Amino acid sequence: MKNIEEKTYTSTRNACKVCTPLGASIAFKGVAGCVPLIHGSQGCATYIRRYLISHYKEPVDIASTNFTEESAIFGGEANLFTALQNVSSQYKPELIGIATTCLSETIGDDMQKLLHKYKEIYARETNLPALVFVNTPSYSGTHTDGFHNAIHALVKAFACGGEVADALNLFPGFLSPADIRHLREIVSSFGIDQMLGVDYSDVLDNEHTGNYEKIPAGGTTLDELKAMGAAKASIELGYILNKFNPKAETAGEYLENNFSIPRINLGLPIGISESDFFFNALETITGKKTPGKYKKQRGRLVDSYIDGHKHLFGKRAVVYGEEDFVVGMVAFLEELGIETILCASGGNSGLLKKVIDEQVLPRNEIPVHDNYDFEDIAEACAQLKPDLLIGNSKGYYISRKLGIPLVRVGFPIHDRMGGQRILHVGYEGTQQLFDLITNTLIEYKQDHSPVGYKYM
Numbered sequence: 001m002k003n004i005e006e007k008t009y010t011s012t013r014n015a016c017k018v019c020t021p022l023g024a025s026i027a028f029k030g031v032a033g034c035v036p037l038i039h040g041s042q043g044c045a046t047y048i049r050r051y052l053i054s055h056y057k058e059p060v061d062i063a064s065t066n067f068t069e070e071s072a073i074f075g076g077e078a079n080l081f082t083a084l085q086n087v088s089s090q091y092k093p094e095l096i097g098i099a100t101t102c103l104s105e106t107i108g109d110d111m112q113k114l115l116h117k118y119k120e121i122y123a124r125e126t127n128l129p130a131l132v133f134v135n136t137p138s139y140s141g142t143h144t145d146g147f148h149n150a151i152h153a154l155v156k157a158f159a160c161g162g163e164v165a166d167a168l169n170l171f172p173g174f175l176s177p178a179d180i181r182h183l184r185e186i187v188s189s190f191g192i193d194q195m196l197g198v199d200y201s202d203v204l205d206n207e208h209t210g211n212y213e214k215i216p217a218g219g220t221t222l223d224e225l226k227a228m229g230a231a232k233a234s235i236e237l238g239y240i241l242n243k244f245n246p247k248a249e250t251a252g253e254y255l256e257n258n259f260s261i262p263r264i265n266l267g268l269p270i271g272i273s274e275s276d277f278f279f280n281a282l283e284t285i286t287g288k289k290t291p292g293k294y295k296k297q298r299g300r301l302v303d304s305y306i307d308g309h310k311h312l313f314g315k316r317a318v319v320y321g322e323e324d325f326v327v328g329m330v331a332f333l334e335e336l337g338i339e340t341i342l343c344a345s346g347g348n349s350g351l352l353k354k355v356i357d358e359q360v361l362p363r364n365e366i367p368v369h370d371n372y373d374f375e376d377i378a379e380a381c382a383q384l385k386p387d388l389l390i391g392n393s394k395g396y397y398i399s400r401k402l403g404i405p406l407v408r409v410g411f412p413i414h415d416r417m418g419g420q421r422i423l424h425v426g427y428e429g430t431q432q433l434f435d436l437i438t439n440t441l442i443e444y445k446q447d448h449s450p451v452g453y454k455y456m
């Protein structure tokens with residue numbers, strides 16, 4: 001059997017990651033009154049809009065500086081200034097969040113200088129929106145790097161110090177709108193104010209109002225971003241975050257370094273152990289006990305682990321997706337007795353194996369591959385013959401070709417409804433994942449049984 005370590009290609013074929021400004025756009029969507037602006041060609045913004053609409057099933061307005069051949073040669077200053085004027089007059093935003101593209105990064109547009117010049121020219125305008133930019137060359141990093149770097153840029157731009165308030169900064173990481181809503185409810189139940197970095201739970205999963213809203217309601221307000229500099233503590237979920245660049249600073253680290261706000265870094269709260277860590281942190285910060293409602297959820301989850309053990313123990317899974325998501329899923333599967341036989345991500349922080357070995361599975365036996373693409377995963381699956389694939393919908397063609405059931409989680413989910421409503425975190429989210437995984441395995445067994453049984 002060919003060793004799966006042996007890569008015969010050096011190019012990426014069907015990337016297991018998405019473009020960096022796409023992640024930044026999602027982060028900017030999580031700020032109230034913000035319009036994301038992609039500095040580059042029209043195609044980049046169109047692709048990002050299309051990709052996000054397909055997952056979130058919401059209108060996703062993302063502006064573009066619409067580069068032409070001329071701007072690609074002489075620089076994007078004129079297009080940027082025109083776009084800022086157009087977006088300001090048409091949307092009347094409180095903030096324009098600008099993310100660069102491969103093209104504008106390659107020609108070397110100096111965004112800091114350009115925005116400084118723009119503000120000087122239009123200094124007399126009374127309704128000038130706030131402007132925040134993030135460098136997001138997509139040939140360096142992934143959508144999660146763009147996401148976390150944009151949150152860092154937002155916090156750096158707005159956070160102010162002040163008298164310490166009884167409030168908590170929560171950086172949930174790159175999760176679904178349902179996850180963010182759930183984490184918000186949990187924190188509220190501890191009776192402490194919170195500032196989310198950031199909250200796109202309404203904007204990207206909104207109610208039907210019958211009206212087209214240019215900027216949908218919801219999101220972290222600029223006042224909340226300002227208040228982050230005077231919080232009691234920060235909880236930052238995700239062990240890897242934006243550490244593609246080892247020198248990069250996370251939003252929580254920025255607040256710790258500049259405002260002395262204690263930072264608690266945890267993994268995504270998927271599974272019982274990681275959820276326990278999250279609830280314990282909230283108990284420590286607030287001095288209050290976990291509400292009974294969540295203790296009951298935990299108890300029911302433990303009960304279901306016992307009930308489902310016979311269906312799960314010894315099954316073999318391949319897990320792929322964003323690095324922190326893979327870490328969370330592996331921790332959860334280990335609790336179920338499912339053996340992870342391959343962890344794969346298109347991320348390239350260099351930390352995935354280290355984090356899994358040190359934080360999740362000290363026995364160090366799982367093959368962990370970062371910088372992997374879907375063709376690598378397909379080749380590995382053909383050899384390893386897992387019982388289950390766990391990851392986003394981009395793995396469907398592997399599932400179909402090899403006849404391996406796929407559990408769709410994370411981002412993106414392009415071939416099903418409800419990707420934005422998948423709950424992954426906390427005891428409740430873990431319960432839903434547990435049911436999904438167990439029933440997928442039961443269904444597969446039932447469908448392939450020579451006997452059409454309907455009772456277990």
Ligand code: SF4
Nearest residue numbers: 019044047101102138
């Ligand atoms: S050119 Fe770069 S920034 Fe534009 S869509 Fe492609 S990867 Fe993303």
